[in-house]
Amino acid sequence: MNDLVIPTGQGLYCPAGDFHIDPWRPVERAVITHGHADHARSGSKRYWGAAPGLSLLRERIGYGAGIVPLAYGQRVEFGPVTVSLHPAGHVLGSAQVRLEHQGQVWVVSGDYKRDPDPTCTPFEVVPCDVFITEATFGLPVYRWQEPAEIAREIHEWWQDCKAQGLCAILHCYALGKAQRVLAELMRYTDETVYLHGAMTKLVKLYRDAGVAMLPTDAIGNQPKFFDWKGRLLLAPPGAGGTPWMRRFKPYSTGFASGWMRVRGSRRRQAYDRGFALSDHADWPSLLRTITETGAKRVLPTHGNTEALVQWCREQGIDAAPLKTEYEGEPQHDAAAVADSEDPVANPAG
Amino acid sequence: MRQFAALYAQLDATTSTSAKLAAMQRYFADAPPADAAWGLYFLLGHRLKRVIPPTRLRDWISQLTGLSPALVEDSYAHVGDLAETVALLLDARLDRIAPDQASAxxxxxxxxxxxxxxxxxxxxxxxxxxAWWQQLPFEQCFLFTKLLTGALRVGVSAGLAARALAAQSGVDVAVMQHRLMGEWQPSAAAFTALQAVAPAQQSPSQPYPFCLAQPLDDAAPDAVGPADAFLAEWKWDGIRGQLIRREGQCWLWSRGEELLNGRFPEIEAAAASLPDGCVLDGEVLAWKDGAVAPFALLQTRIGRKAPGKKTLADAPLIFMPYDLLELDGVDLRAQPLQQRRSALAALCDRSAFTPSPTIDAQNWDALRAQREQARQRGVEGLMLKRRDSVYGAGRKAGLWWKWKVDALTIDCVLVYAQAGHGRRSNLYTDYTLAVWSGDALVPVAKAYSGLTDADLVAMDRWIRAHTLEKFGPVRSVEPLQVFEIAFEGIQASPRHKAGVALRFPRIARWRQDKPAAEADTLDNVRALIGR
Known part of the structure; x- marks a missing residue:
């Protein structure tokens, strides 16, 4: 039997249903798992996406694009293939894609996590024959602490900064992580948090979707000699080390990312503090999910696929890495990585 | 252990020098002296001898976690630090006994x-x-395993630790630095003695802190003052050392405060000709036929304790002094260099040592001309020391300068990459570089430094995308990237595949403009030998 989903130059492709999943080049029909830039790209003719994430997809793909919203669990036919979207617990409106054809069920996980997250619908286990799973943190060293515990650490750091007369600048991804931090911190405070310009719109879209978060205000709205001491600011990683940071001096910097679990990453990126808060599955969650889906064949993609393939094989599960161009959680500063796919060109000749 | 782990975490969590100083001061004040002594010992960069080989630790962590050796290996390659890998793998076990903070x-x-x-x-x-692995909380588990592997390094310099202890105890920093030199056995008594304001009885083996030089700006050397204010010497390519003669014994210390006794018996024999109560600063050099021999020859002696007759004959060594720190038991460091030099000359006249010659040059042009000859003479360049300079502790601005000869360079092709350690863990930063020999690429150098962080990240992504094969932690890559490699010297070497060994190779430039086919050939490289 032919594979229901194959990698191509455009992205993951379902030949039987003639559509792509999260294509990285323009195609006719695109099913989108979530609104992160490496999954939701503009230029395709028609899109399908989960209804709760519709506003985020519009923000990313463009308001003129034709996007068909699907409720979680709602079935649509692409020729002989039945497709439905199921919660992935990654960010607001994130989805796994279930494909059924001639009695075979495949699931493409997109990005997912199993930890509690007040900003999105929890992950749903979808039984399947073949599971295409993300593997961003596919190594046994990655296990997340309770998000509430990490939020407590962030809050403590903020209070320490306040005591020392410092501004606390927390770097985090603008879509998903920022909103999760704002929601988690509600356990500890009701103070206003100040946002970098790249985040204000996305935070508003989350609020419009009914997600409860700390009060926020745009950094740009504040008067010229505003006193930043003791304030918490959220900014994307790319803003770190730029002249934009100067006006907040003296400050302490933090980074909320799963990569902060490892000391080397923390030290290399020269943030004062690292908080291992991730929207991706940790190692125990990856294993648990693979087991719970009952999949007989597992195809890990983007990230540390090799260890996960190794583990599956040790368990007697058929597994092979699937080569795609998704980034997962970018490990390096967005500033250094930029958006291009291959920032280092081969020299001429 | 808990307090030291907390200190370690605090030092790790900040890049601010004042915050590090404050954290160490608090630790010295709060920790019981018996613990603080060991804490200080590690802060100074001393290590314990390795207790258990890393391979055995990897087997054990595999047994304890039930992870296959391959998964442990993958994890280690990703994290880049064995102790941290162990702590993370244990912490990731869901069935772990709840750690009791008080039990360590x-x-x-x-x-x-x-x-x-x-x-x-x-x-x-x-x-x-x-038993320890199962009960220790994360930070302590990490430190405990670091100690087991003998690889504990704390992210502060010995100088900073000395400053913190000096501030905590009210002792002058230079005095504290001197007290901390050499060998001392950590104990509550030793720690208390270090903090005593009155000078304590010192061990005769104790060296002085080394005075260090700064690199001179090649573009405008005369910015540091008139040439005749300086005493010029050759910058030798050997091992900097301090030779101590006290109480009828001698001790030879390296700049890294390692005691070298037993390795260089000819130097110890010569030291017997020195009067008691005298300390020399100088260089250990391989010396043949009245001239310095390449560092490679000295290298054959470094690891060898109690060398045999043949070794001594093949690679004869000398100690060439260039400063006198103590004479007749009197500390001369506060005297001007000119006076110390005269005293050194007089001392050498009545002992088995020859001082490093001073170079006669009246102006900067003459000095520059001398420096041009450095490579032919087998030295690294010039040392310029102010004639009126005291012997300072550490790198004192404006007193001593090193003016090195320009490095040699070749263009090489990247052929293998390996992930680094520490702050470069999980980044492919350690490069093996090759030159052409016909149609084949022959590795000539390994380089670990020289690129900016942004370049390293960009290259890491390129390497991952252009991997040909993986050999454990090493990847072979498509031979497309060219780097200009700078190095201090080159020797014929039968031990290396390419037949040459480079001294201090590092990346000078990333030649993104250059196709691989235009990189240097092995013949070009061999032609540099003896230049």
């Missing part, structure tokens, strides 16, 4: 226990380590 013993007991494990029965070693 004090640091000095922990060290004693580790030392008692060395050479113990392997089963006892294993059971003890397992």
């Amino acid at each position: 013993p004090p640091l000095h007991e922990c060290v004693a226990l580790l030392q008692s494990l060395a050479g113990a029965d392997p089963d006892l070693q294993r059971d003890t380590v397992f």
Whole structure:
């Protein structure tokens, strides 16, 4: 039997249903798992996406694009293939894609996590024959602490900064992580948090979707000699080390990312503090999910696929890495990585 | 252990020098002296001898976690630090016994226990380590395993630790630095003695802190003053050392405060000709036929204790002094260099040593001309020391300058990459570079430094996308990227595949403009030998 989903130059492709999943080049029909830039790209003719994430997809793909919203669990036919979207617990409106054809069920996980997250619908286990799973943190060293515990650490750091007369600048991804931090911190405070310009719109879209978060205000709205001491600011990683940071001096910097679990990453990126808060599955969650889906064949993609393939094989599960161009959680500063796919060109000749 | 782990975490969590100083001061004040002594010992960069080989630790962590050796290996390659890998893997086990914060013993007991494990029965070693691994909280588990592997390094310089202790105890920084030199056995008594305001009895083996030089700006050397204010010497390519003659014995210390006694018997024999109460600063050099021999020859002696007759004949060594720090038991460091030099000359006249010659040059042009000859003479360049300079502790601005000869360079092709360690863990930063020999690429150098962080990240992504094969932690890559490699010298070497060995190779430039086919050939490289 032919594979229901194959990698191509455009992205993951379902030949039987003639559509792509999260294509990285323009195609006719695109099913989108979530609104992160490496999954939701503009230029395709028609899109399908989960209804709760519709506003985020519009923000990313463009308001003129034709996007068909699907409720979680709602079935649509692409020729002989039945497709439905199921919660992935990654960010607001994130989805796994279930494909059924001639009695075979495949699931493409997109990005997912199993930890509690007040900003999105929890992950749903979808039984399947073949599971295409993300593997961003596919190594046994990655296990997340309770998000509430990490939020407590962030809050403590903020209070320490306040005591020392410092501004606390927390770097985090603008879509998903920022909103999760704002929601988690509600356990500890009701103070206003100040946002970098790249985040204000996305935070508003989350609020419009009914997600409860700390009060926020745009950094740009504040008067010229505003006193930043003791304030918490959220900014994307790319803003770190730029002249934009100067006006907040003296400050302490933090980074909320799963990569902060490892000391080397923390030290290399020269943030004062690292908080291992991730929207991706940790190692125990990856294993648990693979087991719970009952999949007989597992195809890990983007990230540390090799260890996960190794583990599956040790368990007697058929597994092979699937080569795609998704980034997962970018490990390096967005500033250094930029958006291009291959920032280092081969020299001429 | 808990307090030291907390200090370690605080030092790790900040890049601010003042915050580090404050954290160390608090630790010295709060920790019991027996623990603080060991804490200080590690802060100064001293290590314990390795108790258990890393391969055995990897086997054990595999047994304890139930992870296959391959998964442990992948994890280690990703994290880049064995102790951290162990701590993370244990922390990721869901069935782990809830760690009791209070149960970890004090640091000095922990060290004693580790030392008692060395050479113990392997089963006892294993059971003890397992018990600790299971009960220690994350930070302490990490430190405990670091101590086991003998690889504990704390992210502060010895100088900063000395400053913190000096501030805490009210002792002058230079005095504290001197007290901390050489060998001392950590104990509560030793720690208390270090903090005593009155000078304590010092061991005769104790060296002085080394005075260090700054690199001179090649573009405008005369910016530092008139040439005749400086005394010029050759910058030798050997091992900097301090030779101490006191109480009828001698000690030879390296700049890294390693005691070199027993390795260089000819130097110890010569030291017997020195009067008691005298300390020389100088260079250990391989010396043949009245001239310095390449560093490679000295290198054959470094690791060898109690060398035999043949070794001594093949690679004869000398100690060439260039400063006199103590004479007749009197500390001369506060005297101007000119006076110390005269005293050194007089001392050499009545002992078996020859001082490093001074170079006669009246102006900067003459000095530059001398420097041009450095490579032919087998030296690294010039040392310029102010004639009126005291012998300072550490790198004192404006007193001593090193003016090195320009490095040699070649263009090489990247052929292998390996992930780095520490802050470069999980980044492919360690490069093997090759030159052309016909149609084949022959590796000539390994380089670990020279690129900016942004370049390293960009290259890491390129390497991952252009990997040909993986050999454990090493990847072979498509031979497309060209780097200009700078190095200090080149020697013919039968031990290397390319037949040459480069001294201090590092990346000078990333030649993104250059196709691989235009990189240097092995013939070009060999032609540099003896230049």
